[in-house]
Amino acid sequence: MFAVDEPQKALKLAGTRVLSLTGTVRASILVHMARGAVVVVGGTSGIGLGIATAYASRGRDVVITGRNADRCDEAARGIAGPGAVSWRTFDLAEPQTIGAALESLGEIAHLVLAAIERDQNTVADYDVARAVRLVTLKLVGYTEVVHALAPRLSSEASILLFGGQALRRPYPGSTTITTVNGGIEGLVRTLAVQLAPVRVNAIHPGIVGDTPEWADKPESVLEAVRARTPLGRLVTTEEIVGASVFLLENGGVNGVNLEVDGGWMLQ
Numbered sequence: 001m002f003a004v005d006e007p008q009k010a011l012k013l014a015g016t017r018v019l020s021l022t023g024t025v026r027a028s029i030l031v032h033m034a035r036g037a038v039v040v041v042g043g044t045s046g047i048g049l050g051i052a053t054a055y056a057s058r059g060r061d062v063v064i065t066g067r068n069a070d071r072c073d074e075a076a077r078g079i080a081g082p083g084a085v086s087w088r089t090f091d092l093a094e095p096q097t098i099g100a101a102l103e104s105l106g107e108i109a110h111l112v113l114a115a116i117e118r119d120q121n122t123v124a125d126y127d128v129a130r131a132v133r134l135v136t137l138k139l140v141g142y143t144e145v146v147h148a149l150a151p152r153l154s155s156e157a158s159i160l161l162f163g164g165q166a167l168r169r170p171y172p173g174s175t176t177i178t179t180v181n182g183g184i185e186g187l188v189r190t191l192a193v194q195l196a197p198v199r200v201n202a203i204h205p206g207i208v209g210d211t212p213e214w215a216d217k218p219e220s221v222l223e224a225v226r227a228r229t230p231l232g233r234l235v236t237t238e239e240i241v242g243a244s245v246f247l248l249e250n251g252g253v254n255g256v257n258l259e260v261d262g263g264w265m266l267q
């Protein structure tokens with residue numbers, strides 16, 4: 001196996017089989033290696049950390065972000081290279097601060113927006129401050145990051161946003177999360193049109209069982225999800241990372257809201 005962003009290694013590993021590649025195929029392997037760093041907003045934990053780790057292990061320079069310097073530093077030190085890992089801090093719910101925090105970044109190949117600050121909210125017991133914070137973070141904050149970094153996206157660049165299946169399967173307290181995940185669907189479409197030819201896609205995961213958010217949830221809660229999932233299990237961080245790399249790397253995929261949930265919505 002080889003990655004399309006490692007053309008030299010790919011050609012070497014492929015050995016004599018490379019002789020049978022046509023010029024077009026060989027060119028497409030090379031063309032799809034976008035120049036620049038991989039920036040993961042919300043890269044200190046869970047899925048974002050998994051994507052940052054995958055790219056650093058492929059030799060790509062990675063920038064992770066979070067709200068807190070100590071947490072960023074600890075996460076960055078835990079990511080094994082060979083790619084260089086650096087970090088920036090900002091709070092997505094304070095969008096006016098984002099531009100300055102990202103000012104020093106250079107060219108960017110892939111931008112991942114994975115951050116989330118969860119908000120348990122119901123219409124019956126509505127906490128306006130919490131709702132405003134999450135709506136600002138996911139919709140205005142994500143968009144402001146794209147605005148700040150757009151001039152530094154290379155011509156082959158791609159962007160990946162994260163929503164989630166609370167969009168299609170609301171649960172008690174998911175009022176704001178369900179709403180903002182709908183906003184992510186719309187954001188994908190408008191960004192893909194405005195930033196063309198930069199590609200913009202989103203993943204809407206189901207319950208990712210081995211993420212910090214879900215790993216310690218009561219077994220009864222997790223079992224209820226497994227029972228409705230045709231796979232008979234929850235999807236994993238590794239599977240979400242694999243889907244992320246596909247959307248970020250495949251030059252033909254654009255404007256897609258991909259559901260990665262093991263078929264949870266089928267029953």
Ligand SMILES: NC(=O)c1ccc[n+]([C@@H]2O[C@H](COP(=O)([O-])OP(=O)(O)OC[C@H]3O[C@@H](n4cnc5c(N)ncnc54)[C@H](OP(=O)(O)O)[C@@H]3O)[C@@H](O)[C@H]2O)c1
Pocket residue numbers: 041042043044045046047048065066067068071072090091092093113114115116117137162163164165166204205206207208209211212213214
């Ligand atoms: N886990 C799942 O099962 C699941 C299911 C559906 C959808 N999703 C989506 O997938 C994405 C990743 O989820 P996850 O569970 O892997 O996340 P997570 O482990 O909870 O990590 C959240 C990340 O967001 C950062 N963050 C939180 N609040 C922030 C703020 N106000 N400003 C800037 N950064 C902030 C955190 O950094 P610090 O804490 O270091 O500041 C951390 O890096 C999210 O968008 C989530 O909605 C996940």
